[in-house]
Amino acid sequence: MDANALRRAYTRFFVDRGHTPVPSSSLIPHDKTVLFTVAGMVQFKPFFLGVETPPYSRAVTVQKCMRAGGKHNDLDAIGTTTRHLTFFEMLGNFSFGDYFKADAIPFAWELVTEVFGFDPERLWITCHTTDDEAADIWRDAVGVPAERIQRMGADNWWQMAETGLCGPCSEIYFDRGPELGEGGGPVGGGEERYIEFWNLVFMQYDRQPDGTDVELPKKNIDTGAGLERIVALAENTTSVFETDVLRPIVAAGEQVTGRRYGDDEAADVSLRILADHARSMTFLVSDGVFPSNEDRGYVLRRIIRRAVRHAFQLGAEKLVTPALVEATVDTMGEAY
Numbered sequence: 001m002d003a004n005a006l007r008r009a010y011t012r013f014f015v016d017r018g019h020t021p022v023p024s025s026s027l028i029p030h031d032k033t034v035l036f037t038v039a040g041m042v043q044f045k046p047f048f049l050g051v052e053t054p055p056y057s058r059a060v061t062v063q064k065c066m067r068a069g070g071k072h073n074d075l076d077a078i079g080t081t082t083r084h085l086t087f088f089e090m091l092g093n094f095s096f097g098d099y100f101k102a103d104a105i106p107f108a109w110e111l112v113t114e115v116f117g118f119d120p121e122r123l124w125i126t127c128h129t130t131d132d133e134a135a136d137i138w139r140d141a142v143g144v145p146a147e148r149i150q151r152m153g154a155d156n157w158w159q160m161a162e163t164g165l166c167g168p169c170s171e172i173y174f175d176r177g178p179e180l181g182e183g184g185g186p187v188g189g190g191e192e193r194y195i196e197f198w199n200l201v202f203m204q205y206d207r208q209p210d211g212t213d214v215e216l217p218k219k220n221i222d223t224g225a226g227l228e229r230i231v232a233l234a235e236n237t238t239s240v241f242e243t244d245v246l247r248p249i250v251a252a253g254e255q256v257t258g259r260r261y262g263d264d265e266a267a268d269v270s271l272r273i274l275a276d277h278a279r280s281m282t283f284l285v286s287d288g289v290f291p292s293n294e295d296r297g298y299v300l301r302r303i304i305r306r307a308v309r310h311a312f313q314l315g316a317e318k319l320v321t322p323a324l325v326e327a328t329v330d331t332m333g334e335a336y
């Protein structure tokens with residue numbers, strides 16, 4: 001399944017279940033508590049808080065996201081793993097006071113096992129330590145064996161920023177097999193082995209500056225699935241950089257530097273940084289961010305500078321960014 005097929009399959013599944021397809025919002029959020037759009041739910045914050053009435057009670061999106069500043073920041077991990085990205089696409093379904101856990105959980109399971117075709121035996125679930133309700137739905141309504149449902153604390157609590165929307169969450173993991181690490185499931189098992197690819201947030205609270213959680217007017221659903229990770233799992237590769245949305249951009253980095261991806265681990269780290277940063281810089285500029293000394297502009301400047309530095313370290317002698325931007329436009333232009 002390539003990225004286009006996945007975007008379509010995800011949207012279709014939820015449209016068939018009464019969701020309104022809503023376009024991706026900009027990477028520049030209206031909300032002041034986050035530097036970038038970090039998740040699909042950001043554009044819906046006023047609906048969750050109850051300060052605006054949504055024109056639909058269910059929505060589905062494919063959202064451009066950026067995690068390179070503030071509470072959600074993956075910038076320093078880029079390149080060192082084969083699954084972290086600063087710019088990525090998040091598939092999400094949302095309920096604004098409509099359905100809750102009893103529907104959101106079976107929806108996710110049906111889509112993953114019947115549409116994506118993932119082997120149910122390789123799926124693991126985590127729930128928040130306090131959330132018996134979600135764990136019971138996974139076990140009794142969906143039929144996941146109890147030994148593959150684990151509990152986590154902070155890792156199963158999602159919050160948008162230091163204050164504001166938050167709630168317990170439940171994550172779906174794929175077991176890539178014993179050759180990639182220790183067994184035992186996501187809690188304590190190998191991080192390269194158990195890959196988290198979908199987070200279901202039960203958005204129930206508004207966290208105050210003093211740390212108290214105030215109940216929202218209604219109970220909501222906010223889910224986020226990583227498009228690049230799902231394409232990689234569906235295509236049975238171990239890396240998001242091998243997927244159709246990133247491999248051509250890695251190739252542009254190869255062309256600029258004269259190095260081959262896969263030949264040398266240190267160079268591969270740099271080539272992954274080049275591919276990730278190529279997408280980030282292109283989408284940030286396209287959404288109206290310009291390199292500067294502060295805020296978003298400073299993050300963009302760092303990203304461009306870092307990409308150029310890594311290209312030069314690998315031996316590039318000519319301009320670096322044009323080839324990276326062109327490859328990004330060629331690869332992502334049609335979808336965006």
Ligand code: SER
Nearest residue numbers: 039199201222223224
């Ligand atoms: N907001 C949650 C996340 O970003 C689910 O979309 O993981």
